[in-house]
Amino acid sequence: MSAAEGPLVVGVDTSTQSTKALVVDASTGRVVASGQAPHTVSSGAGRESDPRQWWDALGEALRQCGDAAREAAAVSIGGQQHGLVTLDAQGEPVRPAMLWNDVRSAAQARRLVDELGGPKAWAERTGSVPGASFTVTKWAWLMEHEPEAAAATAAVRLPHDYLTERLTGEGTTDRGDASGTGWWASATEDYDEEILSRVGLDPALLPRVVRPGEVAGTVRDGHDLPFAKGTLVACGTGDNAAAALGLGLRPGTPVLSLGTSGTVYAVSTRRPADPTGTVAGFADARGDWLPLACTLNCTLAVDRVAALLGLDREAVEPGTGVTLLPYLDGERTPALPHASGLLHGLRHDTTPGQLLQAAYDGAVHALLGALDLVLDEDADRDTPLLLIGGGARGTAWQQTVRRLSGRPVQVPEAKELVALGAAAQAAGLLTGEDPAAVARRWDTARGPVLESVERDEATMERITGVLSDAAALLERESR
Numbered sequence: 014m015s016a017a018e019g020p021l022v023v024g025v026d027t028s029t030q031s032t033k034a035l036v037v038d039a040s041t042g043r044v045v046a047s048g049q050a051p052h053t054v055s056s057g058a059g060r061e062s063d064p065r066q067w068w069d070a071l072g073e074a075l076r077q078c079g080d081a082a083r084e085a086a087a088v089s090i091g092g093q094q095h096g097l098v099t100l101d102a103q104g105e106p107v108r109p110a111m112l113w114n115d116v117r118s119a120a121q122a123r124r125l126v127d128e129l130g131g132p133k134a135w136a137e138r139t140g141s142v143p144g145a146s147f148t149v150t151k152w153a154w155l156m157e158h159e160p161e162a163a164a165a166t167a168a169v170r171l172p173h174d175y176l177t178e179r180l181t182g183e184g185t186t187d188r189g190d191a192s193g194t195g196w197w198a199s200a201t202e203d204y205d206e207e208i209l210s211r212v213g214l215d216p217a218l219l220p221r222v223v224r225p226g227e228v229a230g231t232v233r234d235g236h237d238l239p240f241a242k243g244t245l246v247a248c249g250t251g252d253n254a255a256a257a258l259g260l261g262l263r264p265g266t267p268v269l270s271l272g273t274s275g276t277v278y279a280v281s282t283r284r285p286a287d288p289t290g291t292v293a294g295f296a297d298a299r300g301d302w303l304p305l306a307c308t309l310n311c312t313l314a315v316d317r318v319a320a321l322l323g324l325d326r327e328a329v330e331p332g333t334g335v336t337l338l339p340y341l342d343g344e345r346t347p348a349l350p351h352a353s354g355l356l357h358g359l360r361h362d363t364t365p366g367q368l369l370q371a372a373y374d375g376a377v378h379a380l381l382g383a384l385d386l387v388l389d390e391d392a393d394r395d396t397p398l399l400l401i402g403g404g405a406r407g408t409a410w411q412q413t414v415r416r417l418s419g420r421p422v423q424v425p426e427a428k429e430l431v432a433l434g435a436a437a438q439a440a441g442l443l444t445g446e447d448p449a450a451v452a453r454r455w456d457t458a459r460g461p462v463l464e465s466v467e468r469d470e471a472t473m474e475r476i477t478g479v480l481s482d483a484a485a486l487l488e489r490e491s492r
């Protein structure tokens with residue numbers, strides 16, 4: 014491999030299932046080295062991970078990068094949104110982090126929405142109507158169910174902030190990830206003291222919100238990662254905002270991400286405030302906005318269905334009227350936190366491959382239903398949909414999105430767009446450039462465009478119909 018042309022930067026994605034690290038040549042965007050190490054997520058009633066495991070996974074991913082990581086001039090860490098990390102006075106986790114896909118705080122979410130003026134007021138104030146994914150509802154759950162843990166908490170962090178702080182020694186976050194907490198007001202771009210007081214959280218426990226382009230800190234002594242003391246550290250951001258940076262996204266281009274979560278989003282210059290709660294009004298990492306809809310059941314749920322059927326994930330067959338809503342973890346879009354999976358239309362001649370295709374259809378349906386809601390009204394409907402995340406590698410996912418959207422679909426060749434976005438943020442610290450402009454210079458969105466096919470309206474309508482007819486069942490707790 015030829016020598017790098019420019020300084021090296023490290024971009025990290027600490028996502029739900031694993032941590033990925035890339036060492037990137039800041040001049041060209043060439044990925045010089047990469048590494049990945051898995052995390053474990055609890056099963057059962059909640060979804061939790063030990064934050065210390067993220068740090069260990071980061072160390073392992075960087076070790077896989079070899080000497081290149083040691084040469085980095087700047088680093089940035091992006092990661093899964095919303096998770097509640099509670100630290101004691103020594104900076105050690107008080108308990109495992111409650112993750113974005115933990116739905117135990119659904120009752121607290123409903124109560125908070127009612128207590129503070131209803132969905133419209135929340136949307137206008139924070140950009141979003143908080144559901145169980147949002148950090149504020151998790152903190153309210155902790156106060157109610159584990160008051161000792163809440164009382165022992167000296168600092169509250171988001172997942173990527175926890176790692177950044179262990180590197181720099183400073184508690185920082187950014188507007189992108191802060192906007193997914195429910196206690197950051199998008200209207201004022203500041204912490205909302207009334208909301209914090211309502212859930213009994215002292216603002217002094219929260220990290221400083223670093224401005225876009227500002228240095229979060231420098232690498233300190235006394236850690237086991239391969240970075241030199243004094244290396245610049247960018248503030249990082251939530252994984253979706255990081256991928257938007259990594260794609261150099263401009264308003265009007267929609268993104269569909271297929272990972273543990275399914276997300277659909279676009280950059281907008283207008284601050285979102287959807288009172289239905291379907292669209293979360295996140296901030297992006299630059300100063301614009303990132304209206305986004307998210308599902309809890311995407312690649313993991315469909316892979317689980319394939320495993321139950323004993324099929325390879327690509328072994329789909331065209332469906333004939335069978336509907337499978339793969340809501341194995343409860344669901345966020347549509348807002349059905351207690352839902353479980355639901356099958357309708359099974360016949361003697363239904364094949365396993367058709368059932369698997371129905372799971373893909375069910376996973377993609379809600380995301381495509383929200384696609385128009387995240388785009389500004391004047392967006393060009395023929396702009397290709399950018400397909401990213403681990404699932405974007407799969408032919409069955411690509412073809413399902415193509416058929417149910419009726420849009421051209423572009424699959425970037427770059428695999429780790431969250432980590433690339435973080436790397437672009439780190440490069441921006443060195444050059445003073447806008448990270449999205451860095452990513453465009455690196456041509457990260459390059460990849461084949463699959464032409465549009467006729468939209469399969471019948472399947473979309475059938476799934477919408479089953480959802481509506483099964484409403485009572487889907488609201489019922491089954492465990």
Ligand SMILES: Nc1ncnc2c1ncn2[C@@H]1O[C@H](COP(=O)(O)OP(=O)(O)O)[C@@H](O)[C@H]1O
Binds near residue numbers: 029273312316
């Ligand atoms: N070649 C592939 N085809 C289809 N799905 C894939 C492929 N490779 C990985 N995946 C899916 O990608 C998922 C992981 O995606 P990723 O975006 O890394 O998730 P997360 O960010 O939530 O940790 C896995 O659940 C797996 O199902």
Ligand SMILES: O=C(CO)[C@@H](O)[C@H](O)COP(=O)(O)O
Binds near residue numbers: 028030093193274
């Ligand atoms: O909750 C959301 C977005 O609001 C999720 O998108 C999480 O940010 C987790 O992302 P992945 O680990 O699935 O990429």
